[in-house]
Amino acid sequence: MEDKVLAEVANQLYAGPLEDFVAARASAAKEAASADKELAAAVRALPKPSVAAWAVNMLAQHQPDVLAQLTELGGRMRAAQVALDAASLRDLGRERRTSLAAAVDTARSVAREHGRAISDSMAGEVEETLRALTADEGAAAAVRSGRLLKTLQADGVNAVDLDGTVAVPSVLPPVAAAPAGRNMRSTTAAALQQRKPDKPRLEAVRQTPRPASPPALERARAALKEAQAAEAAAALAARELQDQADDLRTDIAELVREAADLRARLRTAEEQLERSKKKLAATVAEAKQAVRAADKAERTAVLAQERVLRLGNTRD
Numbered sequence: 001m002e003d004k005v006l007a008e009v010a011n012q013l014y015a016g017p018l019e020d021f022v023a024a025r026a027s028a029a030k031e032a033a034s035a036d037k038e039l040a041a042a043v044r045a046l047p048k049p050s051v052a053a054w055a056v057n058m059l060a061q062h063q064p065d066v067l068a069q070l071t072e073l074g075g076r077m078r079a080a081q082v083a084l085d086a087a088s089l090r091d092l093g094r095e096r097r098t099s100l101a102a103a104v105d106t107a108r109s110v111a112r113e114h115g116r117a118i119s120d121s122m123a124g125e126v127e128e129t130l131r132a133l134t135a136d137e138g139a140a141a142a143v144r145s146g147r148l149l150k151t152l153q154a155d156g157v158n159a160v161d162l163d164g165t166v167a168v169p170s171v172l173p174p175v176a177a178a179p180a181g182r183n184m185r186s187t188t189a190a191a192l193q194q195r196k197p198d199k200p201r202l203e204a205v206r207q208t209p210r211p212a213s214p215p216a217l218e219r220a221r222a223a224l225k226e227a228q229a230a231e232a233a234a235a236l237a238a239r240e241l242q243d244q245a246d247d248l249r250t251d252i253a254e255l256v257r258e259a260a261d262l263r264a265r266l267r268t269a270e271e272q273l274e275r276s277k278k279k280l281a282a283t284v285a286e287a288k289q290a291v292r293a294a295d296k297a298e299r300t301a302v303l304a305q306e307r308v309l310r311l312g313n314t315r316d
Helices: 003-014 018-033 037-044 051-062 064-082 086-113 120-135 137-144 184-194 200-207 214-315
Strands: none
Touching: 003 018, 003 037, 003 051, 018 037, 051 064, 051 086, 051 120, 051 137, 064 086, 064 120, 064 137, 086 120, 120 137
């Protein structure tokens, strides 16, 4: 089984309506099983995306230019940050806020067109994912693949964690790896060291930074790591609960519609029953009248027959 073949199947699945994903996955696995059982098993293992991730996938599938523009904007922001161009960073920050708001509106529209409304909380997750796209080249590749499984977050310092966030990650385009231990903050620090200050006094200050207390620094790092882990776990739990709530809202809406249809059918049946009862009563009354008329006609016929017999005997 080639990952490219699996990616092609995944592209089709993640481009469809979210409500049809499970059925479409089963159908695709069944179709693949006749030729490649390993591929069929891999297709069955493809996870269903979260609602917010699905909305981003819809954006990637149906409005790729929006993601291309955000990716280009992210490249300009990273270049300005490396160059320590504060003025450009301020302008680009304002541009990103405007672009993200427009992109989220587009994502909500595309999602509605494909059968699912996006809540405000999910729209916030979509915005965070698109923000991560502008901050990290790996995140940009994952988002633009259209196979996102869950939303992304960027802290502006470390590389975005892409573990388990995209289906068939092996076929994502390669991203130039930063040197070990380097991130945006260390890149900026290197740029600061390369720039020559205008005043010797500033040079001396930068060359003799105040050392941090190792124990305090280690504790701070451990606290940060713990807080980030707690934040990620809480965000994941919130997303899962939000997805469950959205699924329940959909089920409730369908049940409400079904109940309304059943009530309408019941009213129609009751009205038909009432008309049938009235018609039956009228028919029974008419039938009784017809029976009485038939009895009367029968008696009249008997009397007439007796009279004919009497007249016939008298004549003889």
